[in-house]
Amino acid sequence: MKMVSTITLGLALALSGVSTVAVQPALAAKKEKEPKVDLTPGVRNAVAEAQKAMGPDPKAPQDLATATAKAAEARAAATTPDDKFYSGSVSYDVGRASNDTKLQGEALDLMLESGKVPQTSLGNFWLVRGRLAYDQKDYAKAEQAFGQAIQNGESSPDAFALLVETKDKLGKPAEALAALEQAISGAEASGKPLPEAYYQRGIAIGYKAKLPDQVERISQAWVKAYPSPDNWRDTLITYRDLHKIDADFELDLMRLMRTAKALKGESDYYTYAEQVYLKFPGEGKSVIDEGVAAGFLQLTPNSNIKNFSDTANSRVKADQADLASAASAAAKAANGVAARATADSYLGYGDFAKAAELYKLALQKGGVDANVVNTRLGMALARAGQKEEAKQVFSSITGPRQALAKYWTIWIDQQA
Numbered sequence: 001m002k003m004v005s006t007i008t009l010g011l012a013l014a015l016s017g018v019s020t021v022a023v024q025p026a027l028a029a030k031k032e033k034e035p036k037v038d039l040t041p042g043v044r045n046a047v048a049e050a051q052k053a054m055g056p057d058p059k060a061p062q063d064l065a066t067a068t069a070k071a072a073e074a075r076a077a078a079t080t081p082d083d084k085f086y087s088g089s090v091s092y093d094v095g096r097a098s099n100d101t102k103l104q105g106e107a108l109d110l111m112l113e114s115g116k117v118p119q120t121s122l123g124n125f126w127l128v129r130g131r132l133a134y135d136q137k138d139y140a141k142a143e144q145a146f147g148q149a150i151q152n153g154e155s156s157p158d159a160f161a162l163l164v165e166t167k168d169k170l171g172k173p174a175e176a177l178a179a180l181e182q183a184i185s186g187a188e189a190s191g192k193p194l195p196e197a198y199y200q201r202g203i204a205i206g207y208k209a210k211l212p213d214q215v216e217r218i219s220q221a222w223v224k225a226y227p228s229p230d231n232w233r234d235t236l237i238t239y240r241d242l243h244k245i246d247a248d249f250e251l252d253l254m255r256l257m258r259t260a261k262a263l264k265g266e267s268d269y270y271t272y273a274e275q276v277y278l279k280f281p282g283e284g285k286s287v288i289d290e291g292v293a294a295g296f297l298q299l300t301p302n303s304n305i306k307n308f309s310d311t312a313n314s315r316v317k318a319d320q321a322d323l324a325s326a327a328s329a330a331a332k333a334a335n336g337v338a339a340r341a342t343a344d345s346y347l348g349y350g351d352f353a354k355a356a357e358l359y360k361l362a363l364q365k366g367g368v369d370a371n372v373v374n375t376r377l378g379m380a381l382a383r384a385g386q387k388e389e390a391k392q393v394f395s396s397i398t399g400p401r402q403a404l405a406k407y408w409t410i411w412i413d414q415q416a
Contacts, residue, residue, distance in 0.1 A: 004241055044084040046074035049088045054097065068221050075110060084114035097371060103130040123154030127162075134162060142166045144366050150182075151219060156193050157183060165200065173209035177202055177218065184221045193225035203238060205278030212242035216403055233262035238401065249274050250374055258287070259383065260411055266296050270305055273297075276348065277308040281319050284312035320346065327358060335367030346375060352384035371401045387412050 010020035039047070050070035055062035071094045088110030095103035103180045108129045111117055117125050120164060146163035160183030167176035178191060180202040187194045199222035206215035216260030221237040230353035236257050257263050263272065269291030277284030288309045291297035300305045331340035343358035359377035363367050374397050391412055394405035 037086075037382065038080050038082045039086060040077065040079060040083055042085055043079075046070045046077065047086050047090050047117050048096065050074060054090075054093060064094070066097055069075070070096065075106075077111070081114040081116050081344075084110045084411040085116035088114065091327075101132050101135065105129060105136070108132070119152070122152035123149045123159075125149075126152060127154050127156070127159050130159075130162060130166075131335065134166060139166050139169050141295065143170060150179075155186060157187070157198065161198055163338035164198075164205070167193070168205050169294060174211060174214065177206055177211060177214040181214065188221070188389045190226075190348075193221075196226050199225065202306040203234075207242065213237075215242055220406060222405070224413075227260075227410075229260060229262045232260040232411075233257060233264055233268075233352050237260065239407075240379075243400070243403075245400070247275065247399065248372060249404070252372075252379070255379060256404065256411065258290075258409055259379075261317055263291070264296075266291075269294075269296050273305065273308050273312075273338040277312040278315075280345060281315035282298060282350075284308060285316055286348075286350070288312065304361065305340065323349075327354070330358060330361065333365065336362030336365035336373070337367055339365060340373055341381075343373075343376065347380055352382075356380040356384060356386075371397050371399050373406060375401050378405065382408060382412050387415065 011223065012151075025416050028059070047070075052069045052113065052211055053063040053067035053070060067090075071087065071091040074083075076305065078084045078087045083257070088107045089108035091102055091110070095101070095107055100389055112122075112125060112129065117288050126145050127150035128140045130149060132258040133139070133141035133145055143166045146166060147157045150163065160179055163179045164176045164183075167173070167179060184196060185312060199218055202218040203222065206212075216239060219238060223231050223235050240253055241293075245253070251272075254263075254268075254275070257268070258272065263269055269287060271289070273284055273288050276287065288297060288299075288305065292299060295306055299309055320375055323342065326338070326345070330342050333339065339358045339362035343355045343362060346352075346355035346358060356377055359380060362373050363370060374393050378390045378393040378397070381387075381393060393407050394409050394412075397405040
């Protein structure tokens, strides 16, 4: 029975809240007198007439047809930077009044081309230009615009979220996740996490595109920011699904799930119990008992889980009785294999101090996989409350288990 992730792979980002740009209003009469404004006469007259036709409230124009015609006349005659900016500005107002998104986009292009948009507003202008292109499914234009928005100081999560979605639609999932990771780094630096849906969306994109390294980093950021049991579960199962891990690795992953209270449903407890009930009867018994108490397992006569439970229960007493002699023999052994095996049993019974002692002995004697032993030594120390020592051990782990060590370190940091 396989544990399955419940993460929603199609979860959409919350994009509806992207703000609209506060475009500088079209040229007012008093601004015509400002010496720094260089408008050609034809543009000046057309802009003024368009503004007059719009009336005092651009949302309720007096003569929209005239305003539209005069705005077009101004754009056609525009040659100087000021011509382009102010004809674009009044055209944007007309486009908003007429709900003409194509005109709004063209107007913004003209203003941006003019070079007259204040540097402090460039990011916001590009953000809205990108949103208009995105809504029109012009994803190439949207990608360029959102990239420019970020380059020009637009740091809102919306800019990154839209860039992520756009790059994904263009078939660039790795670039999409790189943009999301940039947003995550900024959010972590500010001490304010992104909305949870952003992390979930990133994991969904990476899962579909089979990008395990980026998913690993994003999922670690997710459980740092939102460390719920469900999130821990989905994070670890997603990691498992994207990597080729052996049975020992999967067992240690399930041990972290259990520690984070992330086991959920019959399949989780069944899979865990099946792995340990014979080799580590103490751990098997406690996992099965926990699943029964939580209402996820039913010890139905002749069922597999009932057989697992009966077998584990029948072996616990003798297994525990042998531990002391096994530890003594391990201390005299030529290598650390026996010490590691005995430590595993103590770990299963929850005697974390004794398990840590024997894992250290196994490392000292050698002949064992140091990364596996250090993973379990770190677990034992963490469960025994020796947080800093556990983190130090986890930091020494290399190879594929380094990711699991990072997840354990995140869990340790979340403990009060």
